[in-house]
Amino acid sequence: MALSKDQVVAELAKVPAPDGTPLPQTGTLSDVVVTDGKVFFSIAVDAAAVKAWEPVRKRAEDAVRAVPGVQSALVALTAERAGGAARPAPPAATGRAPQGQGNQQPGIPGVDAIIAVASGKGGVGKSTTAVNLALGLRDLGLKVGMLDADIYGPSLPKLLAIREKPQTIGGTRLKPIERYGMNVMSIGFLIEEETPMIWRGPMVMSALTQMLREVEWGKLDVMVVDMPPGTGDAQLTMAQQVPLKGAVIVSTPQDLALIDARRGVAMFKRVNVPVLGVIENMSYFMCPHCGTRSDIFAHGGARHEAERLGVPFLGEVPLHMAIREKSDAGLPVVATDPDGEHARIYRDIAAKVRDMLKGGTGRAAPKIVVEA
Numbered sequence: 001m002a003l004s005k006d007q008v009v010a011e012l013a014k015v016p017a018p019d020g021t022p023l024p025q026t027g028t029l030s031d032v033v034v035t036d037g038k039v040f041f042s043i044a045v046d047a048a049a050v051k052a053w054e055p056v057r058k059r060a061e062d063a064v065r066a067v068p069g070v071q072s073a074l075v076a077l078t079a080e081r082a083g084g085a086a087r088p089a090p091p092a093a094t095g096r097a098p099q100g101q102g103n104q105q106p107g108i109p110g111v112d113a114i115i116a117v118a119s120g121k122g123g124v125g126k127s128t129t130a131v132n133l134a135l136g137l138r139d140l141g142l143k144v145g146m147l148d149a150d151i152y153g154p155s156l157p158k159l160l161a162i163r164e165k166p167q168t169i170g171g172t173r174l175k176p177i178e179r180y181g182m183n184v185m186s187i188g189f190l191i192e193e194e195t196p197m198i199w200r201g202p203m204v205m206s207a208l209t210q211m212l213r214e215v216e217w218g219k220l221d222v223m224v225v226d227m228p229p230g231t232g233d234a235q236l237t238m239a240q241q242v243p244l245k246g247a248v249i250v251s252t253p254q255d256l257a258l259i260d261a262r263r264g265v266a267m268f269k270r271v272n273v274p275v276l277g278v279i280e281n282m283s284y285f286m287c288p289h290c291g292t293r294s295d296i297f298a299h300g301g302a303r304h305e306a307e308r309l310g311v312p313f314l315g316e317v318p319l320h321m322a323i324r325e326k327s328d329a330g331l332p333v334v335a336t337d338p339d340g341e342h343a344r345i346y347r348d349i350a351a352k353v354r355d356m357l358k359g360g361t362g363r364a365a366p367k368i369v370v371e372a
């Protein structure tokens, strides 16, 4: 028999909170997500009570792991800072968020839409695509912000050549760095480049929450989030914690990358985030010397995959030396060669994304059919 959410919740009833209340009755549990033997949920508590709750989190995780059929369990502790009373309580606080409604976090004041740029795996050009897509949206007249949520390998400092540290306002809030007319924030601004990043579940969440909510983003039409690669528990956590209007999946055309992209689509589906579409990066090779085009990675794979999954296909970006050189030098093509062919491609993609955000937002977006 397949593992059910009820089985998991029943097991959690045996775990007492610090005051002895059975965990499911404390109102601190988020939705409990059960997929393919993987269980995920978070416990939202007061920042001041985190110490007392950490053993509860651990016990809950162990209890869930012991349920027959559970392959892995991730329980994250999320802390609300005391005094943040102006913030609406997350729906998780009711303890009764129905399954599949994970993405209903309060928005960020002043920010109209947050979109995630994600990929099933690293190295497919996700960050490069995110930056140029953001600049494309900027060129369409939108006020754009960029959040580097890839805490494992932040790349916006490099891709946007940002070396300065953000200033604090009033001792607590951070001012984003402005680059190419966009407000930018990255964990990479705050740590040294060589610092190895080891993140535990709760830290992942608090780092991201801080970058979202304790930064003076100002008024933005759209915030583009460069997500960490993959579809593991950390990514799922982020997809659930950030009030996303939609996700853009970047893939290369090879079969292996497409399998990962499919997982990416499925992950967002699972947390009720509409998939705005798929971009095929490194779609074909443009020789910088002779201008000849070669389809070295069996071009077109992502388009077919998007069709198969019933999600929009947003466009093809060629593999081109200029994109790599400019990207790695902190001079993204859309900003530094706005009249070039590549900038046009990214702007076309940006226009499609903008139209989708205008047309139908949130849960009203096109119906997504995903084969798990």
Ligand SMILES: Nc1ncnc2c1ncn2[C@@H]1O[C@H](COP(=O)(O)OP(=O)(O)O)[C@@H](O)[C@H]1O
Residues within 6 Å of the ligand: 119, 121, 122, 123, 124, 125, 126, 127, 128, 129, 155, 229, 281, 282, 317, 318, 319, 320, 321, 323, 324, 325, 327, 328
């Ligand atoms: N379309 C492209 N053409 C050429 N090089 C690219 C292209 N897209 C990305 N790259 C290069 O590939 C490498 C990985 O890209 P990056 O955006 O950092 O990927 P990810 O964020 O998925 O790890 C970088 O050196 C980048 O400059």
Ligand SMILES: [Mg+2]
Residues within 6 Å of the ligand: 126, 127, 128, 150, 153, 155
């Ligand atoms: Mg990256």
